[in-house]
Amino acid sequence: MPVFAVLPTEEFVLDEAPATLHDRLVSRLRALFLEGELPEGSRIPEIALSERFGVSRTPLREALKVMAAEGFVILRPNRGAVVAPVDPTEVAPLVEFKGALERLIGLLVPSRASEADIAELERLHLDLGDALERQDHAAYTRINYAFHQRLAQATRNPVLAQNYEAVQQKIWRYRFTINELSDRLTASYAEHEGIMAALRARTRLDLAERLEEHNRLTGEAMAQALATTGRFSPSHKSRKRSRSA
Amino acid sequence: MPVFAVLPTEEFVLDEAPATLHDRLVSRLRALFLEGELPEGSRIPEIALSERFGVSRTPLREALKVMAAEGFVILRPNRGAVVAPVDPTEVAPLVEFKGALERLIGLLVPSRASEADIAELERLHLDLGDALERQDHAAYTRINYAFHQRLAQATRNPVLAQNYEAVQQKIWRYRFTINELSDRLTASYAEHEGIMAALRARTRLDLAERLEEHNRLTGEAMAQALATTGRFSPSHKSRKRSRSA
DNA sequence: TAGGCAATTTCTGCATGCAATATGACAAGA
DNA sequence: TCTTGTCATATTGCATGCAGAAATTGCCTA
Numbered sequence: 001m002p003v004f005a006v007l008p009t010e011e012f013v014l015d016e017a018p019a020t021l022h023d024r025l026v027s028r029l030r031a032l033f034l035e036g037e038l039p040e041g042s043r044i045p046e047i048a049l050s051e052r053f054g055v056s057r058t059p060l061r062e063a064l065k066v067m068a069a070e071g072f073v074i075l076r077p078n079r080g081a082v083v084a085p086v087d088p089t090e091v092a093p094l095v096e097f098k099g100a101l102e103r104l105i106g107l108l109v110p111s112r113a114s115e116a117d118i119a120e121l122e123r124l125h126l127d128l129g130d131a132l133e134r135q136d137h138a139a140y141t142r143i144n145y146a147f148h149q150r151l152a153q154a155t156r157n158p159v160l161a162q163n164y165e166a167v168q169q170k171i172w173r174y175r176f177t178i179n180e181l182s183d184r185l186t187a188s189y190a191e192h193e194g195i196m197a198a199l200r201a202r203t204r205l206d207l208a209e210r211l212e213e214h215n216r217l218t219g220e221a222m223a224q225a226l227a228t229t230g231r232f233s234p235s236h237k238s239r240k241r242s243r244s245a
Numbered sequence: 246m247p248v249f250a251v252l253p254t255e256e257f258v259l260d261e262a263p264a265t266l267h268d269r270l271v272s273r274l275r276a277l278f279l280e281g282e283l284p285e286g287s288r289i290p291e292i293a294l295s296e297r298f299g300v301s302r303t304p305l306r307e308a309l310k311v312m313a314a315e316g317f318v319i320l321r322p323n324r325g326a327v328v329a330p331v332d333p334t335e336v337a338p339l340v341e342f343k344g345a346l347e348r349l350i351g352l353l354v355p356s357r358a359s360e361a362d363i364a365e366l367e368r369l370h371l372d373l374g375d376a377l378e379r380q381d382h383a384a385y386t387r388i389n390y391a392f393h394q395r396l397a398q399a400t401r402n403p404v405l406a407q408n409y410e411a412v413q414q415k416i417w418r419y420r421f422t423i424n425e426l427s428d429r430l431t432a433s434y435a436e437h438e439g440i441m442a443a444l445r446a447r448t449r450l451d452l453a454e455r456l457e458e459h460n461r462l463t464g465e466a467m468a469q470a471l472a473t474t475g476r477f478s479p480s481h482k483s484r485k486r487s488r489s490a
Numbered sequence: 491t492a493g494g495c496a497a498t499t500t501c502t503g504c505a506t507g508c509a510a511t512a513t514g515a516c517a518a519g520a
Numbered sequence: 521t522c523t524t525g526t527c528a529t530a531t532t533g534c535a536t537g538c539a540g541a542a543a544t545t546g547c548c549t550a
Contacts (some may be wrong), residue, residue: 019322020533056535058303062310069314077264078502078541093404097349104345159338163408301505323511323532
């Protein structure tokens with residue numbers, strides 16, 4: 001036995017070891033859903049998916065149970081699992097709910113965030129500005145996601161942070177609605193400037209209101225995009241082709 | 246997956262026949278955890294539990310995955326599942342989080358509740374008064390749970406209602422902290438009177454503030470009870486006896 | 491030709507078996 | 521006596537097999 005263990009690098013990286021197969025499957029499935037690889041509403045044959053992932057049905061079924069608990073798939077007894085359809089009428093309740101969380105975040109962060117937290121948020125805010133300048137919508141959306149997640153964590157309330165990320169993930173599926181709206185991107189960044197200002201000043205009510213407003217405006221933009229673009233005709237389902245191009 | 250109310254007394258649960266075995270297991274496990282049958286932090290041997298329920302390990306494992314996703318059990322890879330320990334430091338974040346939801350409920354219900362909703366809430370409120378008169382703490386807690394759940398549903402926001410019930414279930418595990426505090430019961434009912442008044446008048450801000458305050462006061466009572474009673478010495482574990490009496 | 495019924499086929503749900511890992515005890519050496 | 525290495529046991533993780541339900545197809549009848 002080697003005294004100096006090889007320590008295959010993973011030991012260091014994986015603080016939270018997803019050593020088990022079904023855990024990894026949950027991650028992969030979540031990625032699939034969040035990236036929109038699987039068309040919404042489509043059935044998920046267990047055998048096909050298990051073969052695709054190279055595992056047996058048992059861990060896949062366990063992973064599907066978790067995804068169902070998180071609301072990304074719907075399990076119908078004896079009738080298989082379907083990808084939870086992206087329902088445009090679901091956006092409004094999600095945004096409304098998230099608004100309440102945003103407000104609480106705004107109320108808590110000023111009194112609980114450390115200087116390191118704010119510094120980290122400043123850094124993300126700079127990255128956000130870079131993405132805006134480059135007109136890199138994908139990057140902007142991603143950094144924006146990370147910023148708000150970080151902000152939620154700065155409340156030092158793990159329940160809040162976890163639930164916030166959960167609702168963020170659900171809304172993430174509708175991000176395509178605003179991906180191409182440049183003016184919304186600019187407006188969003190302006191709101192972020194105000195948020196950062198309130199954050200630096202650590203003014204509770206101001207930050208809460210700005211976050212709520214930011215959430216509300218983003219939701220309105222999504223709703224408007226959904227209303228104008230007739231994107232939800234359930235007939236055509238060839239959205240994945242846009243990726244292969 | 247919808248989080249169907251478990252709300253003790255399994256008779257209510259069976260409105261929606263969970264045809265699949267693991268679904269029933271989830272319900273039974275949730276009931277076990279909510280009733281505190283299983284001591285927190287204890288390991289859950291799969292074989293023992295599967296024999297107790299008279300099923301094989303497969304559906305039990307699937308049910309445990311769901312419970313883990315909901316935060317009631319913790320799965321350690323290759324080391325089995327443990328009942329999520331009831332951590333008194335978790336109460337404050339839960340209450341704080343629920344406060345944000347209460348406020349949103351208060352803001353939404355006045356403009357969205359139907360007359361039938363309010364009538365139903367009036368009925369529950371009467372039952373609550375009866376329970377108070379009888380000094381039936383268990384009934385009071387249960388009806389109180391149902392009342393607030395119904396109120397959340399009256400917002401017509403399914404996301405809010407579902408998340409509210411989830412956080413309610415988590416806090417439910419700490420209800421023993423206030424089960425014996427008669428004065429808190431009386432105060433709670435007084436607050437409910439105010440809530441009902443605001444509800445009848447359909448005054449948004451008033452209802453929101455009253456709900457937030459009600460939540461805050463309940464949380465404070467729980468925190469105080471946790472601080473005074475040295476209930477969390479991990480040595481003695483004979484809490485289930487309080488039910489059989 | 492259209493509609494209904496039945497058989498087949500496909501897929502899900504659950505039980506069981508085997509391999510892998512963790513846990514505890516025990517013995518040998520310092 | 522304490523540490524360390526090894527082994528035995530128990531438990532988890534995953535694959536496979538079988539029974540049952542649902543979906544589909546084909547056939548028969550009106």
